[in-house]
Amino acid sequence: MILAVCLNPAVDVTYSVTALRHGTSHPVSAVHRRAGGKGVNAARVLAQLGEAVTLCGFAGGGTGRWLRDELSGSGVTERLTGVAGDTRQSVAVVDDADATVFNEPGPVVADGDWDRLADTFAQQLAGCAAAVMSGSVPPGAPADAYASLVRIARAHGVPTVVDTSGAHLRAAADAGATVLAPNRDEVGLPSGGRAELLAAAAELSGRGGGTAVVSAGRDGLVAVSGEHRWAARPPRQVTGNPTGAGDALSAGLARGLAREATWPLVLADALALAAAAVAAPVAGTVDLDLYRELADLSTVEDVPCP
Known part of the structure; x- marks a missing residue:
């Protein structure tokens, strides 16, 4: 079983438009509404691949109830911790070129809420092969939220993947996360080349000895693990909705x-x-046919240390 953590899940609303133009009205060709948030998305993908996956996080209010109900048919086993505030919404406007996303902050988490979540997380680690933690941290959560969960997982011998940003990312690295998985924006390099991305990955990897994987959209990814460095690019470009990649x-x-x-x-x-x-x-979700095609074509390059 793989344990997914989404501290700040959301009800994701996606609008499809032909082209997004500032300051104008837009006819919407399609609307999708579903349980989301980065950790929820990761859990859904794992379930789609046939993996047994359990989800921990917070949920509250009417949107939290809707989120729990919607997850019931997803293949994801939810063990969400209730809070007093309303689970947030996230709105993505997708056009033919890109996606624009609006994220609410999420409900305020009290000390008792956090303690209950940490207990649930520890209980679910029994028989767990890996834990993946993704996304933002709701208001009121501890400053070392992900780091504390990494330490609990390490005490149980469970490897961890952490995808977040800023101080939470650095704290997770310092706590010994097995893998750090930010994107280029989350390491402060929206336009950096491969050398800069590798340097950022090396800095993260060096903090706690984990492997750092920095993704760069259409430019692929780089990874650093100790003295080992890799780079990979998609075998071909894919157009569509990059939200959730x-x-x-x-x-x-x-x-x-x-x-x-x-x-x-x-x-x-x-x-x-x-x-x-x-x-x-x-x-x-993923296009499974395309995934199988690209998995056979993807290659990873060893990059010599400078």
Whole structure:
């Protein structure tokens, strides 16, 4: 079983439009509404791949009840912790070129809420092969939220994948997360080249000894694990909705950890999943036929140390 953590889940609303133009009205050609958030998306992808997956996180209010109900048919086993506030909504506007996303902050988490979540997380680690933790942290959660969960998982001998940003990412690295999986924006390099991305990955890897995988959209990814460095690009470009591609990547990394596969195989598989997620209409799903095609074509390059 793989344990997914989404501290700040959301009800994701996706609007499809022909072209997004500032300051104008837009006819919407399609509307999708589903349980989401980065950790939920990763859990959904794992379930779609046939993996047994359990979800921990917070849920509250009417949107929280809707989210729980919607997850009931997803193949994901939810063990969400109730809170007093309302679960947030997230709105993605997808046009022919890209996606624009609006994220609410989420409900305030009280100390008792956090303690109950940490207890649930520890209980679910029994028999768990890997844990993947993704996304933002709701208001009121501890400053070391992900780091504390990493420490609990390490005490149980469970490897972890953490996809977040800023101080939470650095704290998770310092706590010894097995894999750090930010994107280029989350490491502060929206336009950096491969050398800069590798340097950022090396800095993260060096903090706690974990493997750092930095994704860069159409430019693929780089990874650093100790003295080993890799780079990979998608075998071909895929157009569609990029929202959720990083979550599919995290799901692939967690599955690779659970299977104890070699890093080149893990990275190639995770990159194929991320690309196949772009071709799917909503986050949390992948185009399985495209995934199988790209998995056979993806290659990973060894990069010499400078």
